[in-house]
Amino acid sequence: MISSELTNKNGHLMIGGVDSVDLASKYQTPLVVYDVEEIRNQVRLFKNSFEKSGLNYQISYASKAFAAVGIYQVLNQEDVHTDVVSGGELFTALKAGFPADKISFHGNNKSQEELEMAVDNHVGVIILDNFYEIGLLEEILETKDAKTNVMLRLTPGISAHTHKYDQTGQVDSKFGFDVGSGQASEALQRVLSNKRMNLIGIHAHIGSQIFGVEGFVMLVKKMFEIAEDWKNKFSYVPQVINLGGGFGISYNDQDEAIGPDVFIQKIVETVKQQAKAKDLALPEIWIEPGRSIVGPAGYSLYTIGSRKDVPDLTSYVNVDGGMGDNIRPALYQAKYEAVVANKMDEKLTEDVHIAGKYCESGDILIDHQKLPDTKAGDILAILDTGAYGYSMASNYNRNPRPAVVFAEDGHDKLVVERESYEDLVKLDRNYI
Ligand SMILES: Cc1ncc(COP(=O)(O)O)c(C=O)c1O
Numbered sequence: 001m002i003s004s005e006l007t008n009k010n011g012h013l014m015i016g017g018v019d020s021v022d023l024a025s026k027y028q029t030p031l032v033v034y035d036v037e038e039i040r041n042q043v044r045l046f047k048n049s050f051e052k053s054g055l056n057y058q059i060s061y062a063s064k065a066f067a068a069v070g071i072y073q074v075l076n077q078e079d080v081h082t083d084v085v086s087g088g089e090l091f092t093a094l095k096a097g098f099p100a101d102k103i104s105f106h107g108n109n110k111s112q113e114e115l116e117m118a119v120d121n122h123v124g125v126i127i128l129d130n131f132y133e134i135g136l137l138e139e140i141l142e143t144k145d146a147k148t149n150v151m152l153r154l155t156p157g158i159s160a161h162t163h164k165y166d167q168t169g170q171v172d173s174k175f176g177f178d179v180g181s182g183q184a185s186e187a188l189q190r191v192l193s194n195k196r197m198n199l200i201g202i203h204a205h206i207g208s209q210i211f212g213v214e215g216f217v218m219l220v221k222k223m224f225e226i227a228e229d230w231k232n233k234f235s236y237v238p239q240v241i242n243l244g245g246g247f248g249i250s251y252n253d254q255d256e257a258i259g260p261d262v263f264i265q266k267i268v269e270t271v272k273q274q275a276k277a278k279d280l281a282l283p284e285i286w287i288e289p290g291r292s293i294v295g296p297a298g299y300s301l302y303t304i305g306s307r308k309d310v311p312d313l314t315s316y317v318n319v320d321g322g323m324g325d326n327i328r329p330a331l332y333q334a335k336y337e338a339v340v341a342n343k344m345d346e347k348l349t350e351d352v353h354i355a356g357k358y359c360e361s362g363d364i365l366i367d368h369q370k371l372p373d374t375k376a377g378d379i380l381a382i383l384d385t386g387a388y389g390y391s392m393a394s395n396y397n398r399n400p401r402p403a404v405v406f407a408e409d410g411h412d413k414l415v416v417e418r419e420s421y422e423d424l425v426k427l428d429r430n431y432i
């Protein structure tokens, strides 16, 4: 939701102290704008909650939510870690000057090249996902006469209450070593027997856009159950327990998100109880928030163009972007809210569909949105699009991807250029 202090005297939406209508005119639309202070504030909220607890912790930003040189630089300034899930994300983070030893490398099918890149660049930790990967890494380390930190990603058998595509912790998942069947302890023994791998801890991620603390409480209990079992059977005690990300945010007034502090308080409380009950030393707790760091800080600005009124039924207000820059409504039935950035003070007079420009009936960005009277040329701002919007963008219909701008303290800076038509054909080669 938009608070009134985000509207200036001209009735325009302000982002990071900058008039969004000016941004739309300066950089054109569609445009993704981040309020950088809001990103910093979210990181600090997570940090402060941990600081109060006295636990050792680490926040590792899940950069799949939004990966670009600029965001890695901001997060490095905020002194957190980051996780990457591909050679491309790793390359971008390194290019941004992000310290390699603060990078965790995830993925259920990392290639040989990606693992070599991780080893050559001395990333902080490789999070092992399956036996094939253990084999690949064993060979790479042997060939390169190298060593690396690793963690084991476990599938704890916990289903988060969220969209099916956003669940990752259930037994039937493509990620991680299954705990119940003994796969996880087999992986543990294999890694412990390899002198080139330093197993710093265990990891699990139960899903994304989670609203309740119960899943995390169950996860902490499960991780301590595993730790106790492994201490007894294999004399192994994890120094780090990584609980993944998934902290939900509010996209609309039906979403009841709880703040980072509530999640962290409950996690910390359960960790302390469990460590005491199981007589285990307090581990370092790592989390991997993605959406909650960048989601609320992002705005998608579009220019309103054509309109279709279906007599006695409904109206479509069409914008100059759509599923190519935000696939989430089409893919997950995600529900966003929008405002007209140049008419913030005007009365809402109608309820319309906000449609994109892509050649798909499913390219509807918002199913029902109350708007003031609009005309072509007005600037529509969809709120909270900072996570998994630009990062999942495509060139469908050969539409160039939008530019990305950071706004902070009344200043704006272009951090990702708009793709040009030339960019679109840059990789094409003649056949004839
Ligand atoms: C391993 C892992 N960590 C962290 C995240 C980030 O999740 P979110 O953006 O919901 O915080 C994901 C994505 O779901 C993930 O797969």
Ligand SMILES: N[C@@H](CCCC[NH3+])C(=O)O
Pocket (backbone or CB within 6 Å): 064, 165, 166, 168, 208, 209, 328, 332, 387, 388
């Ligand atoms: N892309 C998903 C979340 C990422 C899941 C990553 N494991 C979304 O937009 O909700």
